[in-house]
Amino acid sequence: MNDLSNPVIIKGGIGDSPKRTEDHRFLSGKGRYTDDINRPGQAYAYFKRSDVAHGVIKSIDTAAAAAMPGVVAIYTGEDIAKAGIGGVPCGWQLHSKDGSPMVEPPHPILAQGKVRYVGDAIAMVIAETTEQAKDAAEALVIDIESLPAVSEMRAATAPGAALVHDAAAGNICFDWHIGDKAAVDAAFATAFKVARIDVVNNRLIPNPMEPRAAIGDFDQSSGEHTLYTTSQNPHVIRLLMGAFVLQIPEHKLRVVAPDVGGGFGAKIFHYIEEAAVTWAAAQINRPVKWTCGRGEAFITDAHGRDHITHAELALAEDGKFLGLRVNTMANMGAYLSTFAPSVPTYLSATLLAGVYTTPAIYGEVKAVFTNTVPVDAYRGAGRPETTFLLERLVDVAAKEMGMDRVAIRRRNFIPIDAYPYQTPVALMYDSGNHEATLARCMEIADWNGFEARRAAAAKRGKLRGIGMSTYLEACGIAPSAVAGALGARAGLYEVANVRVHPTGSVTVFTGTHSHGQGHETTFAQLVADQLGVPFESVEVVHGDTAKIPFGMGTYGSRSLAVGGSAMVKAMDKIIAKGKKIAAHLMEAAVDDIEFKDGKFTVAGTDKSKSFAEIAITAYVPHNYPIEEVEPGLDETAFYDPKNFTFPGGCHICEVEIDPDTGVVQLIGFTAVDDIGRVINPMIVHGQVHGGVTQGIGQALLEHAIYDETGQLLSGSLMDYTMPRADNVVNIHVGTESTLCTHNPLGAKGVGEVGAIGSPPAVINAVVDALRDYGVSHIDMPATPQKIWSIINAGAPRMAAE
């Protein structure tokens, strides 16, 4: 095995940037997505969805619709109930402060009794064509008695508010807390000053480029069900859908997630349509395909964020943080999506220390049901919310204290010699160097030269601002025992099967899933590097429960840190076995065999066998230690991480505001991240670019807006502002790595850092640009209208004020 600390970069190995293997097919239109798959005899499903946010289903008359041309079957919630089909489950259970479990209302795959959000599925119409299914859906006679709806959390928690679920009094799902309240109260009692902030973390709509799709297939002869679906984690879907919804045992259920065109979290969750088409295919004994429309995606893909938070930071006279108190309301939407409860709690509040030594922290989270699309993890999942809160609050604190924004951060950084660092909110950070990423980022962004640029901009009539965020996040989820103790209903290890073929080429089967991340390239590099085989002779396979032993999929920036570690473990087994075979062939002791650069060598001699020679020997075992070693070279490893991984870094953003229109123009963006070991720098840059672009989208552009009746006003790309190329600038990306101390690769994760670190950097820059207007906070998105209103409300205060 090659020494990971070896700075020599092998072509196609760790540290090299080969172009992405998968891009050949993606860029030439040859990707094979779920909707590209067609099964013989396939029928098409269309879901009739509620157009009211809340109502009682009085009756559904399917007679006229059933008589329409091409209709094969129509199912309603009543049919689902009769068939004894369970609701889609929630994968994470939380308990309230008083020890009671969260309220977990059933989420039937077709609405039963009530509809609870615009988009809630009422009936599934299956026909020979999608158009016929749509025609028939229009002929359904559905009588819904509208009820008052609650779309916003403050309204939902007001006395007398309409109840989304009768079981959830006051629309509260859980009322949870973490940390030491008494210690925090004591800290505030001694505070020199207290900085306060109220922030709204704006609700987002993920919008992966490929809308969701699902095909259910049933083989009557074998009794096997197959689901093709746009999922980030086919094994998780098999578990959730098989065990909890349809009661199909694993050996009779195959889930395939082929090429997937972006997920960003929205394709983690088990959605009702997956269960509906799988079940229906067996009912009608025909494959059933459903493809989500873009408009339908807006009202059915789980949304992200939507937190309202009040926070207070107690400060000592020297600027040291003494205590932090945080109170959050988190919107769950109408039903609990798969990981929803974990997002504002264990993926968010556990990071309230950030990169700072705050000794006492107390966080409270109320999760609230509303008549809106379910809300769940979206790129960053909980960590962007906390990072935004903290990094805004630190800026406010600096102002409150009359301190420099950089100085107050430095004063409170966790020093490098304090690692491993136990935070007051459960997590134990293994590594990090905040000063290094800060210093490097400030240098690249020329932080110190900013005031001159601001003055020059002022001459041009523009308001220029600069902002930073120094952040840390927890990913690489997750140690199963810890996750289990925190409420996860699954383990969070990862699985790799490394199959060396007789001629020395290698196929790696991974339980992670790639939907844009470039795993086929990165993992091939990892394997090529470690086994000393050419990059081109490594194939990476994911996304099929029939091929891959098991796996938990891709989310929470876990694929390299957890999935890659499983590969390293499997390769260790391959190498150990190869040494035994090599020892036999070269008549040496196993302990004397060294493996390096694809060669098994007898230490201190020039006797060696190539990896390919060992592979062929393993499959053609004529001269072989057959008594001790089995033929074949194929190893599987399960890797359960020892801890979360903790990437972090510094992001700096520079903006200019046009005071006439309130338009924010990005001038510069620099991200220096500590993501641990980098396998492919080009892919890492791409991940940071994408993440930062999403962060800029959240900070300046994107906002899912419901009216008070629960209608989504930003329900299409004509009204929901996705970031585009001209909304961003060239993003300077740097890495400043400390290695993760507890996984074999030293890898931390890069999938989400861009989206986590960037929003506060942008808003801190915007607030800085408006420093003469006496603003201390602007909620996201900082739209031109909001900024113009601030400018319009007050002429600049004189600097002396």
Added chain:
Amino acid sequence: MYDFEYHKPGAIDDAVKALGADAEAKALAGGMTFIPVLKQRLAKPSAVVDLAGLGLTGIRREGNALVIKAMTTHREVAMSSEVASAIPALATLAGNIGDRQVRYRGTIGGSLANNDPSACYPSAVLALGATIVTSRRRIAAADYFQGMFTTALEPDELITEVSFPIPEKAAYAKFPNPASRYAMVGVFVAKTAEGARVAVTGAGNDGVFRHAAMEAALDQSFTADALKDVTTPESLMNGDIHAGTAYRAHLVGVMARRAVMACK
């Protein structure tokens, strides 16, 4: 979309006949607005009459007018040297409509027939006092626009071309809706033989309109400064999730001043 008959006539008369024979028939130009409407099942035409075979593309100079045929795409207008030399503002306007795909397909006739309150062309037509030439008559701009998505066109009447008198100078300033990139506020300013003209699109609650106060101010002095104190009544403004009425009213002023400064 629902099923419909598809016709592609080769002559304007046949197209008009096809539309006249069937009250539920609709014309199709670039399809940039119409096809999404069909796909979302928001319209159920019995027949679609494709105008692509009528030879209605082309741009020509006719005396002191620039004439653009109805099926001329936004891209063709943006790239035309004829337009660039006669009314450069029009080329700029067309070149900033939507995105590249939309500009390759969308047409001036489709845009004017649709009269979307945030479309760009209506402001140019109104400010320049253009004439909409149809299959049966000539309609003055002032009579043509009748509020949001409403025009003087009869159901079986087709726009064939638009004739723009060439102004002394003109410019269009657009504040795009951040999501759709249509005009959230668009102001077309022109110095014409009849005086200063200012038409505002995107902002009004009744579609495109002329800004009399601004025109009067510019007749006094055709400078951005002349507009400094001219306000726009909020009561005329449209409000939505991107911009309320006050902000839109403010932007009308900003865009008008920018247009005046850009006039050439």
